[in-house]
Amino acid sequence: MARRRMIYExxxxxxxxxxxxxxxxxxxKDDATAFDATKKATIEGKGVLNNRLSEHxxxxxxxxxxxxxFIRRINMREQLIRMVEMIPLEVVVRNYAAGSLSKRLGxxxxxxxxxxxxxxxxxxxxxxxxxxxxxHVVAFNWASQQDxxxxxALALRVNDFLSGMFxxxxxxxxxxxxxxxxxxxxxxxxxxxxxxxxxxxxxxWDIETGRKLDKDxxxxxxxxxxxxxxxxxxxxxxxxKSQSRTHSGPKLVN
Ligand code: TMP
Ligand code: ASP
Numbered sequence: 001m002a003r004r005r006m007i008y009e010x011x012x013x014x015x016x017x018x019x020x021x022x023x024x025x026x027x028x029k030d031d032a033t034a035f036d037a038t039k040k041a042t043i044e045g046k047g048v049l050n051n052r053l054s055e056h057x058x059x060x061x062x063x064x065x066x067x068x069x070f071i072r073r074i075n076m077r078e079q080l081i082r083m084v085e086m087i088p089l090e091v092v093v094r095n096y097a098a099g100s101l102s103k104r105l106g107x108x109x110x111x112x113x114x115x116x117x118x119x120x121x122x123x124x125x126x127x128x129x130x131x132x133x134x135x136h137v138v139a140f141n142w143a144s145q146q147d148x149x150x151x152x153a154l155a156l157r158v159n160d161f162l163s164g165m166f167x168x169x170x171x172x173x174x175x176x177x178x179x180x181x182x183x184x185x186x187x188x189x190x191x192x193x194x195x196x197x198x199x200x201x202x203x204x205w206d207i208e209t210g211r212k213l214d215k216d217x218x219x220x221x222x223x224x225x226x227x228x229x230x231x232x233x234x235x236x237x238x239x240x241k242s243q244s245r246t247h248s249g250p251k252l253v254n
Contacts, residue, residue: 084181174203
């Protein structure tokens with residue numbers, strides 16, 4: 001097979017040239033990083049799980065009319081996606097206080113917020129992805145005021161969809177991060193959900209026990225990360241409930 005051209009390599013994924021114009025292939029690695037990649041590990045099976053979970057969330061969003069870059073899964077580690085022009089922001093939605101919000105504002109972890117709170121972070125590793133205001137976003141031309149309104153609307157729809165989906169399987173969606181891209185269709189342009197949605201970029205707490213089922217397990221050494229992600233996949237029906245993980249990696253449905 002001819003080697004595909006690599007377009008970009010990130011911490012957890014690689015992008016390759018796609019088979020058709022305006023498409024890319026997104027490959028999910030087993031690598032995990034935290035705290036600006038000062039903490040690193042390879043977690044067998046993580047890429048396979050995140051490929052399937054991101055497919056599950058993105059195809060669900062597509063089905064309810066929330067546009068995403070996801071086209072179809074190709075194999076265990078790869079999916080076909082639409083090429084987009086990335087907005088250089090991380091859009092975080094918070095339903096309960098945790099992480100940097102609790103630290104910055106002294107709100108106890110786990111406290112329900114009066115409404116979903118949206119934050120923008122500027123994607124720049126050297127600057128440690130700083131929190132920015134809408135003023136910064138517009139003044140420095142990272143996105144327009146209209147884009148901000150569209151990103152907020154998109155993020156709230158994603159939040160409602162994911163919160164409901166997780167609630168149905170006994171998981172609280174505490175917060176999550178999405179990234180958004182721009183697509184052009186002649187003179188027409190619009191914003192769509194891009195990158196990935198997976199337990200790498202969410203906080204997921206078991207409603208009954210409070211068990212953490214997301215990347216905080218890796219960040220704070222709380223147990224086996226692949227076990228936590230496998231539990232999420234099983235509950236969502238992405239993986240048979242009866243199957244336990246083996247050392248040859250997670251077995252996924254279909
Ligand atoms: P934070 O509390 O550390 O700001 O994180 C908020 C949410 O965003 C949490 O679900 C984890 C996610 N997140 C990422 O996906 N990537 C990042 O680089 C950071 C800092 C957070
Ligand atoms: N910022 C990401 C995290 O902690 C990953 C990294 O910093 O390497 O979730």
